[in-house]
Amino acid sequence: MFEPIQATERSGLYLTNTLTRKKEPFAPRSGDRRVKIFTCGPSIYSRPHIGNYRTFLYEDLLVRHLEYLGYDVERVINFTDVEDKSVAEAEKKGVSNADLTEPNAKRFRDECDTLRIALPEDIPRSSTSVDQAVHLIQRLIEKGVAYWHEGDVFYDPLKFPEFGKLYGLDMSRWPKKKVRFRKDTYSGHRWNLGDFILWHGHKGGDGIYWETEIGKGRPSWNIQDPAMITKTLGYEIDIACGGIDNIYRHHDYNIAVIEAISEKPFATYWLHGEHVLVDGKKMSKSKNNETFLEELLEKCGSPAHARFFLIYRHYRRQLNLSEKNLSERLDRFDAFRRMAGEIEAAPGGAGNGEARPIIARLVDGFTGHMNDDLDVAGAFDAMHGALADLVALKHEGRLSREDAQSALAAIHKIDGVLRILS
Secondary structure, eight states: OOOOOOOOOOSSOEEEETTTTEEEEOOOTTSSSEEEEEEOOOBTTSOOOHHHHHHHHHHHHHHHHHHHTTOEEEEEEOBBOSSHHHHHHHHHHTOOHHHHHHHHHHHHHHHHHHTTOOOOSOOOBGGGOHHHHHHHHHHHHHTTSEEEETTEEEEOGGGSTTTTTTTTOOGGGOOSSOOEEOSSOOSSSOOOOSEEEEEEEOOTTOOOOEEETTEEEEEOHHHHHHHHHHHHTOSOEEEEEEEGGGGTTHHHHHHHHHHHHHOSOSEEEEEEEOOEEETTEEOOTTTTOOOOHHHHHHHHSSHHHHHHHHHSSOTTSOEEEOHHHHHHHHHHHHHHHHHHHHHHTOOOOOOOSTHHHHHHHHHHHHHHHHHBTOOHHHHHHHHHHHHHHHHHHHHTTOOOHHHHHHHHHHHHHHHHHHOOOO
16 A cells, blocks of 8 residues: 655655655645644543554654754644543443543543653643534535535535545445435444534433534534644644544545635645554454553553553554563663663773764664654664664773763754653
C-alpha cells in the first residue's frame, strides 16, 4: 500500500501521506514556519489502552520533531465526551455523563504526563462545540448535502463527489436504494454504504440534549470532530493524524463534512499509526488481552522504558508486545543509557578532534532518520552506533572533556524529541 521505509539522506522532512499513498516532502500551507495539526483524541467514556497511547506517542514525536526543525506548531487534540457509547455507559452505571467521563479525562492527562506526552493546555470537547456542530449542519443543509429525516439529520455521501477518497472507496458499490445509519459508530472495519447521521433529534427519554437553533438534540460523533477542528483551527490544516482504524469511515466523514462546506482541501497530509498486538494477536476486549499503562509499566519498570518500547518501532508497522520483544528493546535502551552515562563521567583525555565528526554523525543520523517519516528506530540506532564509537574513544583516552560535553549537549537536545532520558 505504501512505499517501503528506507534510510534517507534527505535534508527535509518527508511524511508518508495516506491520502496519496506516497512519501512526500513536508511543506506547510502557510508558506512559512507555521504548522496546524489535528490529532484525534480519546473517547472518554472509557480509558485508553496502550494501543491508543502508541498513537498519541507518534503524534507527540511528530510535534516535537517539527519544533526541533524550527516550526511553530499549533496542535489540537480533542475529547469525545458525548456520544452513543458514553450515553449508554452512563445509563448502565446510573451516573451522569460528566461523572462517567471526567475521571477518564483526568486519567488520560495523568497517563500522558507519565509517558511524557505533551498536551495542549486547552482540550476542546464535543460537549463544548455543539454551537459549531449546529452551524456546520445548517451549512450542509443549505448546500443540499444534508437533510432532515424523522427528526434526525443525515449526510448524503452521493452529494459529495470525492467521498471516500482517503480510504479509496469504490463508490460503484453504493446502493441505489436509500439506506440510513443512525448509530454514532459501528464496530469493525466495515463501510456503511449509505447516509450517515449528523444530528440526533431529541426523542422521549433522551437524557442528554441541547436546546439549539435547529431544535432539541445532540450532535452525532460524525460531526463532532469537524466542529472542534473548524472552531479551533479553521477549515484548512496541514496534518491530520490518528490510528489506522480511523481510515474506516471516520476520517473520510471528516473530509466530507468540512470540504463540502469550504470547497477546499481540508488537510494536506494524513498520517495513521498501526495497532499494538499482544503475543501476536490484536488487542481487544473480546480476546481479554487489552493492556493498560500500569500493566506495561509493571513489565517495563519505568515510564522511560515504557515510552521507549512504544516508540521503538515505525508507527506505520504493527508493534507486538511479547516478552522477547520487550526484553530485546529494553536491553538496547539500557545499553544506550549506560554509554551516555560513561560519556558524562568521562574525566577527559587528550583529544585530537576525532570525536567531532562522530558527534556530527550522531546528530545527522538522528535528524536524517526522523526526517524519513519519523523513523525513530533508525534514528535511535544511528545514535547508538555513534555513541558506541565515542565510548571507545573515551576508553582509549582520546575523548576530551570538551568533546564529551558537546556530545552530551547534542544528545540532550535530541532527547527533547525522544524524551527517553530526562
